Amino acid sequence: MKILVTCKRVPDTDQKIHVKEDGGGIDDSNLAYVLNPFDAIAVEEALRIREEYQTNDEIQIVAVGVGVADYESELRTALAMGADRAILVESTAIMDPWTVANTIAAVVARESPDLVLMGKQAVDDDANQTGQFLAALLQWPQATFASNIRFGGLGLQVARETDQGIEEIEVPLPAVVTADLRLNEPRYASLPSILKARKKEIEIIAHADLQVDADPKLEVLSMKSEISQRSCVMLDNVNSLIEIIRP
Amino acid sequence: MKTLVITESDESDIRLGSLSAIAFAQSLPEAQLDTLCVADVFGENPTADSHAAVIAAAVNQKSYELVVAAATTYAKDVVARAAGLCGGSMASDVISHRFDGDQLLLDRPMFAGAVTATVTLSSIPRFITVRASAYNPVERSIVDNLNSLDTESLDVDYSDVPCAHWKSLASRASHRPDVTEAKIVVSGGRAFKSTEDFERLVGGLADGLGGAAGSSRALVDAGITPNDLQVGQTGKIVAPDIYIALGISGAVQHLAGMKNSKTIIAVNTDPDAPIFSVADFGLVGDVYEVVPQLIAELNG
Numbered sequence: 409m410k411i412l413v414t415c416k417r418v419p420d421t422d423q424k425i426h427v428k429e430d431g432g433g434i435d436d437s438n439l440a441y442v443l444n445p446f447d448a449i450a451v452e453e454a455l456r457i458r459e460e461y462q463t464n465d466e467i468q469i470v471a472v473g474v475g476v477a478d479y480e481s482e483l484r485t486a487l488a489m490g491a492d493r494a495i496l497v498e499s500t501a502i503m504d505p506w507t508v509a510n511t512i513a514a515v516v517a518r519e520s521p522d523l524v525l526m527g528k529q530a531v532d533d534d535a536n537q538t539g540q541f542l543a544a545l546l547q548w549p550q551a552t553f554a555s556n557i558r559f560g561g562l563g564l565q566v567a568r569e570t571d572q573g574i575e576e577i578e579v580p581l582p583a584v585v586t587a588d589l590r591l592n593e594p595r596y597a598s599l600p601s602i603l604k605a606r607k608k609e610i611e612i613i614a615h616a617d618l619q620v621d622a623d624p625k626l627e628v629l630s631m632k633s634e635i636s637q638r639s640c641v642m643l644d645n646v647n648s649l650i651e652i653i654r655p
Numbered sequence: 656m657k658t659l660v661i662t663e664s665d666e667s668d669i670r671l672g673s674l675s676a677i678a679f680a681q682s683l684p685e686a687q688l689d690t691l692c693v694a695d696v697f698g699e700n701p702t703a704d705s706h707a708a709v710i711a712a713a714v715n716q717k718s719y720e721l722v723v724a725a726a727t728t729y730a731k732d733v734v735a736r737a738a739g740l741c742g743g744s745m746a747s748d749v750i751s752h753r754f755d756g757d758q759l760l761l762d763r764p765m766f767a768g769a770v771t772a773t774v775t776l777s778s779i780p781r782f783i784t785v786r787a788s789a790y791n792p793v794e795r796s797i798v799d800n801l802n803s804l805d806t807e808s809l810d811v812d813y814s815d816v817p818c819a820h821w822k823s824l825a826s827r828a829s830h831r832p833d834v835t836e837a838k839i840v841v842s843g844g845r846a847f848k849s850t851e852d853f854e855r856l857v858g859g860l861a862d863g864l865g866g867a868a869g870s871s872r873a874l875v876d877a878g879i880t881p882n883d884l885q886v887g888q889t890g891k892i893v894a895p896d897i898y899i900a901l902g903i904s905g906a907v908q909h910l911a912g913m914k915n916s917k918t919i920i921a922v923n924t925d926p927d928a929p930i931f932s933v934a935d936f937g938l939v940g941d942v943y944e945v946v947p948q949l950i951a952e953l954n955g
Contacts, residue, residue: 506743544739
Protein backbone atom coordinates (compact mmCIF):
# COMPACT_ATOMS: atom_id res chain seq x y z
CA MET A 409 0.00 0.00 0.00
CA LYS A 410 1.20 3.46 -0.85
CA ILE A 411 0.10 6.79 0.67
CA LEU A 412 0.91 10.06 -1.07
CA VAL A 413 0.97 13.10 1.22
CA THR A 414 1.11 16.63 -0.14
CA CYS A 415 3.35 19.24 1.47
CA LYS A 416 3.00 22.98 0.92
CA ARG A 417 5.55 25.55 2.04
CA VAL A 418 3.80 28.46 3.79
CA PRO A 419 4.86 31.42 5.96
CA ASP A 420 4.93 30.51 9.66
CA THR A 421 1.62 31.60 11.16
CA ASP A 422 3.32 33.23 14.16
CA GLN A 423 4.50 36.17 12.04
CA LYS A 424 2.80 39.36 10.93
CA ILE A 425 2.17 39.30 7.19
CA HIS A 426 2.89 42.58 5.42
CA VAL A 427 1.90 43.49 1.89
CA LYS A 428 4.51 45.18 -0.31
CA GLU A 429 3.99 48.90 -0.83
CA ASP A 430 2.95 48.45 -4.46
CA GLY A 431 0.33 45.85 -3.42
CA GLY A 432 2.00 43.33 -5.71
CA GLY A 433 2.20 40.58 -3.11
CA ILE A 434 3.38 39.91 0.40
CA ASP A 435 6.76 41.13 1.61
CA ASP A 436 8.64 37.84 1.91
CA SER A 437 12.08 39.30 2.68
CA ASN A 438 12.13 38.29 6.34
CA LEU A 439 9.60 35.48 6.48
CA ALA A 440 10.21 32.11 8.09
CA TYR A 441 8.50 29.20 6.36
CA VAL A 442 7.02 25.97 7.68
CA LEU A 443 5.18 22.92 6.42
CA ASN A 444 1.51 23.96 6.10
CA PRO A 445 0.03 22.97 9.50
CA PHE A 446 -2.82 21.03 7.88
CA ASP A 447 -0.33 19.13 5.70
CA ALA A 448 1.65 18.28 8.85
CA ILE A 449 -1.56 16.72 10.20
CA ALA A 450 -1.88 14.74 6.94
CA VAL A 451 1.72 13.48 7.26
CA GLU A 452 1.09 12.50 10.89
CA GLU A 453 -2.05 10.60 9.89
CA ALA A 454 -0.13 8.65 7.24
CA LEU A 455 2.43 7.70 9.89
CA ARG A 456 -0.29 6.58 12.30
CA ILE A 457 -1.95 4.50 9.57
CA ARG A 458 1.41 2.84 8.93
CA GLU A 459 1.97 2.22 12.65
CA GLU A 460 -1.49 0.77 13.16
CA TYR A 461 -2.13 -1.17 9.98
CA GLN A 462 1.23 -2.26 8.54
CA THR A 463 1.45 -6.02 8.25
CA ASN A 464 3.60 -7.98 5.79
CA ASP A 465 2.20 -5.64 3.19
CA GLU A 466 4.47 -2.65 3.57
CA ILE A 467 2.88 0.80 3.76
CA GLN A 468 5.02 3.31 1.91
CA ILE A 469 4.62 7.05 2.55
CA VAL A 470 5.65 9.47 -0.20
CA ALA A 471 5.71 13.23 0.46
CA VAL A 472 5.09 15.49 -2.55
CA GLY A 473 5.75 19.20 -2.96
CA VAL A 474 5.10 21.46 -5.95
CA GLY A 475 7.11 24.66 -6.11
CA VAL A 476 10.52 26.30 -5.83
CA ALA A 477 13.76 24.55 -4.81
CA ASP A 478 13.33 25.84 -1.23
CA TYR A 479 10.50 23.32 -0.82
CA GLU A 480 13.25 20.86 0.06
CA SER A 481 13.14 22.19 3.61
CA GLU A 482 9.43 21.32 4.13
CA LEU A 483 9.88 17.93 2.42
CA ARG A 484 12.77 17.25 4.85
CA THR A 485 10.33 18.03 7.68
CA ALA A 486 7.99 15.34 6.34
CA LEU A 487 10.91 12.91 5.97
CA ALA A 488 12.10 13.66 9.50
CA MET A 489 8.60 12.95 10.81
CA GLY A 490 8.83 9.55 9.09
CA ALA A 491 7.88 9.69 5.39
CA ASP A 492 9.88 7.15 3.36
CA ARG A 493 10.78 9.37 0.43
CA ALA A 494 9.87 12.65 -1.19
CA ILE A 495 9.21 14.11 -4.61
CA LEU A 496 9.66 17.77 -5.50
CA VAL A 497 8.05 18.92 -8.70
CA GLU A 498 10.20 21.97 -9.21
CA SER A 499 8.74 25.11 -10.72
CA THR A 500 9.14 28.85 -10.26
CA ALA A 501 5.85 29.57 -12.03
CA ILE A 502 2.95 31.23 -10.21
CA MET A 503 0.45 28.49 -9.51
CA ASP A 504 -3.16 28.36 -8.41
CA PRO A 505 -5.05 25.41 -6.87
CA TRP A 506 -6.02 24.21 -10.37
CA THR A 507 -2.44 23.97 -11.67
CA VAL A 508 -1.25 22.39 -8.43
CA ALA A 509 -4.07 19.82 -8.51
CA ASN A 510 -3.24 18.96 -12.13
CA THR A 511 0.43 18.61 -11.23
CA ILE A 512 -0.32 16.31 -8.30
CA ALA A 513 -2.64 14.30 -10.57
CA ALA A 514 0.36 13.74 -12.88
CA VAL A 515 2.41 12.55 -9.90
CA VAL A 516 -0.44 10.22 -8.90
CA ALA A 517 -0.38 8.75 -12.41
CA ARG A 518 3.35 7.94 -11.97
CA GLU A 519 3.15 6.71 -8.38
CA SER A 520 -0.24 4.95 -8.30
CA PRO A 521 -0.93 5.49 -4.59
CA ASP A 522 -3.93 3.89 -2.87
CA LEU A 523 -4.61 7.01 -0.84
CA VAL A 524 -3.77 10.71 -1.16
CA LEU A 525 -3.76 12.57 2.16
CA MET A 526 -3.71 16.37 2.08
CA GLY A 527 -4.32 19.29 4.39
CA LYS A 528 -7.85 20.66 3.97
CA GLN A 529 -6.45 24.07 3.18
CA ALA A 530 -3.16 25.93 3.07
CA VAL A 531 -2.96 28.71 5.63
CA ASP A 532 -1.52 31.20 3.10
CA ASP A 533 -4.22 31.41 0.40
CA ASP A 534 -6.94 29.71 2.52
CA ALA A 535 -8.50 28.46 -0.75
CA ASN A 536 -9.63 24.99 0.38
CA GLN A 537 -9.82 23.73 -3.24
CA THR A 538 -6.82 21.61 -4.21
CA GLY A 539 -7.95 18.32 -2.64
CA GLN A 540 -11.42 18.57 -4.16
CA PHE A 541 -9.96 19.50 -7.58
CA LEU A 542 -7.57 16.54 -7.40
CA ALA A 543 -10.34 14.09 -6.50
CA ALA A 544 -12.42 15.43 -9.42
CA LEU A 545 -9.52 15.15 -11.87
CA LEU A 546 -8.78 11.58 -10.78
CA GLN A 547 -12.49 10.66 -10.60
CA TRP A 548 -11.75 9.33 -7.11
CA PRO A 549 -14.10 9.62 -4.14
CA GLN A 550 -13.25 12.35 -1.65
CA ALA A 551 -13.54 12.72 2.09
CA THR A 552 -12.79 16.30 3.07
CA PHE A 553 -12.31 17.84 6.55
CA ALA A 554 -11.53 14.47 8.17
CA SER A 555 -11.39 14.32 11.96
CA ASN A 556 -11.08 10.54 12.17
CA ILE A 557 -9.95 7.84 9.71
CA ARG A 558 -10.24 4.08 10.20
CA PHE A 559 -9.88 1.19 7.79
CA GLY A 560 -13.02 -0.89 7.41
CA GLY A 561 -16.10 -1.53 5.32
CA LEU A 562 -15.55 -0.55 1.69
CA GLY A 563 -12.14 0.95 2.42
CA LEU A 564 -12.02 3.86 4.82
CA GLN A 565 -14.50 5.03 7.44
CA VAL A 566 -14.07 8.78 7.73
CA ALA A 567 -15.59 11.20 10.24
CA ARG A 568 -15.95 14.67 8.71
CA GLU A 569 -16.35 18.02 10.45
CA THR A 570 -19.29 19.86 8.88
CA ASP A 571 -21.25 22.99 9.80
CA GLN A 572 -24.04 20.73 11.08
CA GLY A 573 -21.90 18.34 13.13
CA ILE A 574 -19.83 15.20 12.56
CA GLU A 575 -20.69 13.25 9.42
CA GLU A 576 -19.58 9.66 8.87
CA ILE A 577 -18.92 8.40 5.36
CA GLU A 578 -17.45 5.24 3.91
CA VAL A 579 -14.97 5.68 1.08
CA PRO A 580 -13.61 3.00 -1.24
CA LEU A 581 -9.93 3.24 -2.18
CA PRO A 582 -8.24 4.82 -4.00
CA ALA A 583 -9.46 8.09 -2.51
CA VAL A 584 -8.46 11.64 -1.63
CA VAL A 585 -8.83 12.53 2.04
CA THR A 586 -8.20 16.04 3.42
CA ALA A 587 -7.24 16.58 7.05
CA ASP A 588 -9.03 18.87 9.48
CA LEU A 589 -7.59 20.26 12.74
CA ARG A 590 -8.68 17.55 15.10
CA LEU A 591 -7.53 14.53 13.08
CA ASN A 592 -4.39 14.33 15.23
CA GLU A 593 -1.60 16.35 16.78
CA PRO A 594 1.53 16.11 14.62
CA ARG A 595 4.69 14.82 16.29
CA TYR A 596 7.92 16.75 16.49
CA ALA A 597 10.78 15.05 14.72
CA SER A 598 13.57 13.86 17.02
CA LEU A 599 17.14 14.98 16.37
CA PRO A 600 18.25 11.50 15.18
CA SER A 601 15.34 11.35 12.73
CA ILE A 602 16.14 14.86 11.47
CA LEU A 603 19.71 13.73 10.83
CA LYS A 604 18.49 10.52 9.19
CA ALA A 605 16.10 12.51 7.01
CA ARG A 606 19.04 14.38 5.49
CA LYS A 607 20.10 11.13 3.85
CA LYS A 608 16.66 10.20 2.55
CA GLU A 609 15.96 10.57 -1.14
CA ILE A 610 14.21 13.61 -2.60
CA GLU A 611 13.45 12.98 -6.25
CA ILE A 612 13.37 16.22 -8.22
CA ILE A 613 11.16 16.37 -11.30
CA ALA A 614 11.16 19.45 -13.52
CA HIS A 615 7.56 20.62 -13.83
CA ALA A 616 7.90 20.77 -17.62
CA ASP A 617 8.77 17.04 -17.72
CA LEU A 618 5.35 16.13 -16.31
CA GLN A 619 3.70 17.80 -19.32
CA VAL A 620 0.86 19.15 -17.25
CA ASP A 621 -1.59 20.86 -19.56
CA ALA A 622 -3.27 23.34 -17.24
CA ASP A 623 -3.10 27.13 -17.05
CA PRO A 624 -3.91 29.03 -13.87
CA LYS A 625 -7.54 30.16 -13.69
CA LEU A 626 -7.23 32.39 -10.66
CA GLU A 627 -5.13 35.51 -11.04
CA VAL A 628 -4.23 37.65 -8.03
CA LEU A 629 -4.21 41.28 -9.21
CA SER A 630 -3.32 43.03 -5.97
CA MET A 631 -3.24 42.67 -2.20
CA LYS A 632 -3.77 44.95 0.73
CA SER A 633 -3.20 44.57 4.48
CA GLU A 634 -6.21 44.49 6.78
CA ILE A 635 -5.58 46.47 9.94
CA SER A 636 -8.16 46.78 12.70
CA GLN A 637 -9.46 50.35 12.95
CA ARG A 638 -11.16 49.80 16.27
CA SER A 639 -10.13 51.35 19.54
CA CYS A 640 -11.30 49.59 22.63
CA VAL A 641 -13.14 51.45 25.38
CA MET A 642 -12.19 49.73 28.63
CA LEU A 643 -15.12 49.53 31.05
CA ASP A 644 -14.74 49.87 34.82
CA ASN A 645 -17.44 47.54 35.96
CA VAL A 646 -20.08 45.00 35.01
CA ASN A 647 -22.91 47.54 35.18
CA SER A 648 -21.46 49.56 32.28
CA LEU A 649 -21.26 46.33 30.29
CA ILE A 650 -24.90 45.55 31.02
CA GLU A 651 -25.91 48.97 29.65
CA ILE A 652 -24.22 48.12 26.35
CA ILE A 653 -25.62 44.64 25.82
CA ARG A 654 -29.10 45.05 27.26
CA PRO A 655 -31.57 44.46 24.39
CA MET B 656 -25.02 36.10 -17.10
CA LYS B 657 -26.56 32.63 -16.88
CA THR B 658 -26.11 31.74 -13.21
CA LEU B 659 -26.84 28.71 -11.07
CA VAL B 660 -27.09 29.30 -7.32
CA ILE B 661 -26.53 26.17 -5.25
CA THR B 662 -28.72 26.46 -2.17
CA GLU B 663 -28.93 24.55 1.09
CA SER B 664 -31.97 23.97 3.21
CA ASP B 665 -32.53 23.35 6.87
CA GLU B 666 -35.36 20.82 7.07
CA SER B 667 -37.72 22.67 4.71
CA ASP B 668 -36.51 26.27 4.78
CA ILE B 669 -33.69 27.71 2.69
CA ARG B 670 -30.63 28.61 4.76
CA LEU B 671 -29.75 32.24 5.41
CA GLY B 672 -26.34 31.82 3.74
CA SER B 673 -28.03 30.75 0.51
CA LEU B 674 -30.06 33.98 0.60
CA SER B 675 -26.75 35.88 0.73
CA ALA B 676 -25.46 33.86 -2.24
CA ILE B 677 -28.62 34.84 -4.16
CA ALA B 678 -28.01 38.51 -3.19
CA PHE B 679 -24.52 38.34 -4.67
CA ALA B 680 -25.74 36.65 -7.87
CA GLN B 681 -28.60 39.14 -8.32
CA SER B 682 -26.24 42.09 -8.04
CA LEU B 683 -24.40 41.09 -11.22
CA PRO B 684 -25.45 42.73 -14.50
CA GLU B 685 -27.98 40.88 -16.66
CA ALA B 686 -28.34 38.22 -13.99
CA GLN B 687 -30.40 35.17 -15.06
CA LEU B 688 -30.72 33.03 -11.99
CA ASP B 689 -31.71 29.45 -11.47
CA THR B 690 -31.49 27.79 -8.08
CA LEU B 691 -30.67 24.19 -7.28
CA CYS B 692 -30.85 22.48 -3.90
CA VAL B 693 -29.17 19.19 -4.75
CA ALA B 694 -30.21 17.49 -1.51
CA ASP B 695 -33.88 18.10 -2.34
CA VAL B 696 -33.69 16.16 -5.60
CA PHE B 697 -30.95 13.70 -4.77
CA GLY B 698 -31.20 12.92 -1.10
CA GLU B 699 -30.37 9.23 -0.73
CA ASN B 700 -26.58 9.43 -0.78
CA PRO B 701 -25.57 13.00 -0.02
CA THR B 702 -21.84 12.77 -0.72
CA ALA B 703 -19.69 15.28 -2.59
CA ASP B 704 -19.04 12.73 -5.33
CA SER B 705 -22.69 12.42 -6.31
CA HIS B 706 -23.77 16.02 -5.65
CA ALA B 707 -20.85 17.45 -7.64
CA ALA B 708 -21.77 15.17 -10.56
CA VAL B 709 -25.28 16.65 -10.59
CA ILE B 710 -23.92 20.23 -10.54
CA ALA B 711 -21.37 19.47 -13.28
CA ALA B 712 -24.10 17.91 -15.45
CA ALA B 713 -26.27 21.00 -14.93
CA VAL B 714 -23.40 23.34 -15.85
CA ASN B 715 -22.46 21.38 -18.95
CA GLN B 716 -25.97 20.69 -20.24
CA LYS B 717 -27.57 24.07 -19.43
CA SER B 718 -24.49 26.19 -20.26
CA TYR B 719 -24.24 28.11 -17.00
CA GLU B 720 -21.49 30.71 -16.99
CA LEU B 721 -21.45 31.15 -13.24
CA VAL B 722 -22.12 28.93 -10.22
CA VAL B 723 -22.57 30.65 -6.85
CA ALA B 724 -22.95 29.29 -3.32
CA ALA B 725 -22.37 30.40 0.27
CA ALA B 726 -18.96 29.33 1.60
CA THR B 727 -20.23 26.62 3.95
CA THR B 728 -18.58 23.25 4.58
CA TYR B 729 -21.10 21.83 2.09
CA ALA B 730 -20.03 24.19 -0.72
CA LYS B 731 -16.34 23.91 0.13
CA ASP B 732 -16.72 20.15 -0.34
CA VAL B 733 -19.25 19.84 -3.16
CA VAL B 734 -18.97 23.05 -5.22
CA ALA B 735 -15.17 22.85 -5.23
CA ARG B 736 -15.37 19.30 -6.60
CA ALA B 737 -17.90 20.43 -9.23
CA ALA B 738 -15.50 23.23 -10.20
CA GLY B 739 -12.77 20.61 -10.52
CA LEU B 740 -15.02 18.67 -12.92
CA CYS B 741 -15.63 21.84 -14.97
CA GLY B 742 -12.17 23.35 -15.48
CA GLY B 743 -11.12 24.61 -12.05
CA SER B 744 -12.03 28.30 -12.36
CA MET B 745 -12.98 29.07 -8.77
CA ALA B 746 -12.70 31.79 -6.13
CA SER B 747 -13.54 30.89 -2.52
CA ASP B 748 -14.94 33.00 0.29
CA VAL B 749 -15.51 36.21 -1.68
CA ILE B 750 -16.29 39.23 0.55
CA SER B 751 -16.86 41.97 -2.05
CA HIS B 752 -16.83 42.52 -5.78
CA ARG B 753 -16.83 45.23 -8.43
CA PHE B 754 -16.29 45.64 -12.14
CA ASP B 755 -13.36 47.05 -14.03
CA GLY B 756 -15.03 47.46 -17.43
CA ASP B 757 -16.28 43.95 -18.19
CA GLN B 758 -13.87 42.31 -15.79
CA LEU B 759 -15.38 40.99 -12.55
CA LEU B 760 -13.00 41.77 -9.68
CA LEU B 761 -13.41 39.66 -6.55
CA ASP B 762 -11.99 40.40 -3.10
CA ARG B 763 -11.15 37.46 -0.89
CA PRO B 764 -9.26 37.10 2.39
CA MET B 765 -5.92 35.32 2.66
CA PHE B 766 -3.53 34.64 5.56
CA ALA B 767 -6.35 34.30 8.11
CA GLY B 768 -7.78 37.64 7.04
CA ALA B 769 -4.55 39.61 7.46
CA VAL B 770 -4.58 40.27 3.72
CA THR B 771 -7.37 40.93 1.21
CA ALA B 772 -6.52 39.91 -2.34
CA THR B 773 -8.28 41.16 -5.44
CA VAL B 774 -8.56 38.29 -7.92
CA THR B 775 -10.09 37.47 -11.29
CA LEU B 776 -11.12 34.19 -12.84
CA SER B 777 -9.93 33.74 -16.40
CA SER B 778 -12.24 31.06 -17.73
CA ILE B 779 -15.93 30.20 -17.90
CA PRO B 780 -17.74 28.55 -16.17
CA ARG B 781 -16.75 30.42 -13.04
CA PHE B 782 -17.43 29.05 -9.56
CA ILE B 783 -17.68 31.50 -6.69
CA THR B 784 -18.40 30.89 -3.03
CA VAL B 785 -19.28 34.01 -1.06
CA ARG B 786 -18.88 34.69 2.63
CA ALA B 787 -22.49 34.86 3.80
CA SER B 788 -21.80 37.53 6.44
CA ALA B 789 -20.46 39.88 3.74
CA TYR B 790 -23.70 40.03 1.70
CA ASN B 791 -27.08 41.06 3.08
CA PRO B 792 -29.49 38.18 2.48
CA VAL B 793 -32.43 38.70 0.10
CA GLU B 794 -35.95 38.32 1.51
CA ARG B 795 -37.14 34.73 1.64
CA SER B 796 -40.16 35.66 -0.50
CA ILE B 797 -37.82 36.43 -3.43
CA VAL B 798 -36.84 32.77 -3.60
CA ASP B 799 -40.38 31.74 -4.62
CA ASN B 800 -40.10 33.92 -7.72
CA LEU B 801 -36.80 32.40 -8.80
CA ASN B 802 -36.68 29.58 -11.27
CA SER B 803 -35.69 26.32 -9.65
CA LEU B 804 -33.65 24.18 -12.04
CA ASP B 805 -35.64 21.32 -13.51
CA THR B 806 -33.46 18.33 -12.69
CA GLU B 807 -35.79 15.86 -14.49
CA SER B 808 -34.28 17.02 -17.76
CA LEU B 809 -30.70 16.52 -16.54
CA ASP B 810 -28.78 13.53 -17.76
CA VAL B 811 -26.40 12.55 -14.96
CA ASP B 812 -24.18 9.59 -15.78
CA TYR B 813 -23.62 7.98 -12.40
CA SER B 814 -21.48 5.20 -13.88
CA ASP B 815 -18.52 7.59 -13.77
CA VAL B 816 -19.25 8.72 -10.24
CA PRO B 817 -17.12 7.17 -7.53
CA CYS B 818 -19.17 5.73 -4.72
CA ALA B 819 -18.48 7.16 -1.30
CA HIS B 820 -21.37 6.18 0.96
CA TRP B 821 -23.03 8.45 3.45
CA LYS B 822 -23.55 6.77 6.84
CA SER B 823 -24.71 9.25 9.44
CA LEU B 824 -24.70 12.80 10.75
CA ALA B 825 -24.30 13.37 14.47
CA SER B 826 -26.10 16.69 14.66
CA ARG B 827 -26.32 18.37 18.02
CA ALA B 828 -29.84 19.10 19.17
CA SER B 829 -29.95 22.74 20.20
CA HIS B 830 -32.67 25.26 20.79
CA ARG B 831 -30.22 28.05 19.89
CA PRO B 832 -29.68 29.49 16.42
CA ASP B 833 -26.54 28.71 14.42
CA VAL B 834 -23.67 31.16 15.04
CA THR B 835 -23.76 32.20 11.36
CA GLU B 836 -27.45 33.08 11.51
CA ALA B 837 -27.75 34.96 14.82
CA LYS B 838 -27.70 38.73 15.41
CA ILE B 839 -25.96 38.22 18.75
CA VAL B 840 -23.21 35.65 19.31
CA VAL B 841 -21.76 34.86 22.73
CA SER B 842 -18.51 32.87 22.45
CA GLY B 843 -16.47 31.15 25.11
CA GLY B 844 -12.76 30.34 25.20
CA ARG B 845 -10.16 28.60 27.29
CA ALA B 846 -11.39 30.20 30.52
CA PHE B 847 -14.29 27.70 30.66
CA LYS B 848 -13.33 24.48 32.38
CA SER B 849 -16.21 22.15 31.53
CA THR B 850 -19.19 21.58 29.27
CA GLU B 851 -21.47 22.34 32.23
CA ASP B 852 -19.78 25.69 32.90
CA PHE B 853 -19.92 26.58 29.20
CA GLU B 854 -23.59 25.70 28.98
CA ARG B 855 -24.50 27.55 32.18
CA LEU B 856 -22.49 30.73 31.47
CA VAL B 857 -22.02 31.09 27.69
CA GLY B 858 -25.29 29.31 26.91
CA GLY B 859 -27.10 31.15 29.70
CA LEU B 860 -25.98 34.56 28.48
CA ALA B 861 -26.78 33.64 24.85
CA ASP B 862 -30.31 32.62 25.93
CA GLY B 863 -30.73 35.82 27.94
CA LEU B 864 -29.90 37.83 24.82
CA GLY B 865 -31.73 35.57 22.35
CA GLY B 866 -28.43 34.81 20.61
CA ALA B 867 -26.22 31.92 19.56
CA ALA B 868 -23.43 30.25 21.54
CA GLY B 869 -20.02 29.97 19.87
CA SER B 870 -16.64 28.64 20.86
CA SER B 871 -12.94 29.10 20.32
CA ARG B 872 -10.88 26.22 18.94
CA ALA B 873 -9.39 25.43 22.37
CA LEU B 874 -12.72 24.30 23.80
CA VAL B 875 -13.54 22.12 20.78
CA ASP B 876 -10.09 20.52 20.97
CA ALA B 877 -10.65 19.86 24.68
CA GLY B 878 -13.99 18.17 23.93
CA ILE B 879 -15.90 20.80 25.92
CA THR B 880 -17.86 22.11 22.91
CA PRO B 881 -18.90 20.45 19.60
CA ASN B 882 -17.06 21.33 16.39
CA ASP B 883 -19.97 23.14 14.79
CA LEU B 884 -19.71 25.92 17.40
CA GLN B 885 -16.14 26.81 16.41
CA VAL B 886 -15.65 30.37 15.16
CA GLY B 887 -12.44 31.08 13.28
CA GLN B 888 -10.28 30.81 10.17
CA THR B 889 -11.12 27.15 9.70
CA GLY B 890 -14.42 27.10 11.56
CA LYS B 891 -17.37 29.36 10.97
CA ILE B 892 -17.05 32.99 9.92
CA VAL B 893 -19.53 35.28 11.67
CA ALA B 894 -20.36 38.99 11.59
CA PRO B 895 -23.30 39.52 13.97
CA ASP B 896 -24.50 42.87 15.32
CA ILE B 897 -22.95 42.03 18.69
CA TYR B 898 -20.15 39.53 19.35
CA ILE B 899 -19.31 38.87 22.98
CA ALA B 900 -15.96 37.11 23.51
CA LEU B 901 -15.74 35.56 26.96
CA GLY B 902 -12.37 34.29 28.14
CA ILE B 903 -11.01 34.22 24.59
CA SER B 904 -7.43 35.47 24.27
CA GLY B 905 -7.79 36.25 20.56
CA ALA B 906 -5.45 34.13 18.42
CA VAL B 907 -5.32 35.46 14.83
CA GLN B 908 -7.15 32.32 13.70
CA HIS B 909 -10.08 33.19 15.98
CA LEU B 910 -10.04 36.88 15.04
CA ALA B 911 -10.30 35.84 11.37
CA GLY B 912 -13.72 34.39 12.14
CA MET B 913 -15.31 37.31 14.00
CA LYS B 914 -13.44 40.58 13.50
CA ASN B 915 -16.04 41.97 11.07
CA SER B 916 -18.79 41.82 13.69
CA LYS B 917 -20.47 45.21 14.07
CA THR B 918 -19.83 45.60 17.80
CA ILE B 919 -17.29 43.45 19.62
CA ILE B 920 -17.23 43.12 23.40
CA ALA B 921 -14.47 41.23 25.18
CA VAL B 922 -14.13 39.99 28.76
CA ASN B 923 -10.75 38.60 29.77
CA THR B 924 -8.59 38.48 32.90
CA ASP B 925 -5.51 39.51 30.89
CA PRO B 926 -5.57 43.25 30.02
CA ASP B 927 -2.99 42.60 27.27
CA ALA B 928 -5.02 39.86 25.53
CA PRO B 929 -5.03 40.43 21.73
CA ILE B 930 -8.84 40.18 21.68
CA PHE B 931 -8.97 43.75 23.07
CA SER B 932 -7.16 45.02 19.95
CA VAL B 933 -10.20 44.19 17.79
CA ALA B 934 -12.87 44.97 20.42
CA ASP B 935 -15.03 48.08 20.82
CA PHE B 936 -15.64 47.51 24.52
CA GLY B 937 -13.53 45.58 26.99
CA LEU B 938 -13.80 44.51 30.59
CA VAL B 939 -10.90 43.01 32.52
CA GLY B 940 -12.38 40.35 34.71
CA ASP B 941 -13.01 36.69 35.41
CA VAL B 942 -15.86 35.26 33.34
CA TYR B 943 -16.90 33.10 36.30
CA GLU B 944 -17.64 36.31 38.23
CA VAL B 945 -18.78 38.64 35.43
CA VAL B 946 -21.13 36.38 33.47
CA PRO B 947 -23.39 35.30 36.39
CA GLN B 948 -23.93 39.00 37.17
CA LEU B 949 -24.83 39.70 33.53
CA ILE B 950 -27.27 36.79 33.42
CA ALA B 951 -28.86 37.82 36.72
CA GLU B 952 -29.28 41.43 35.49
CA LEU B 953 -30.84 40.31 32.19
CA ASN B 954 -33.24 37.92 33.86
CA GLY B 955 -34.05 40.28 36.70
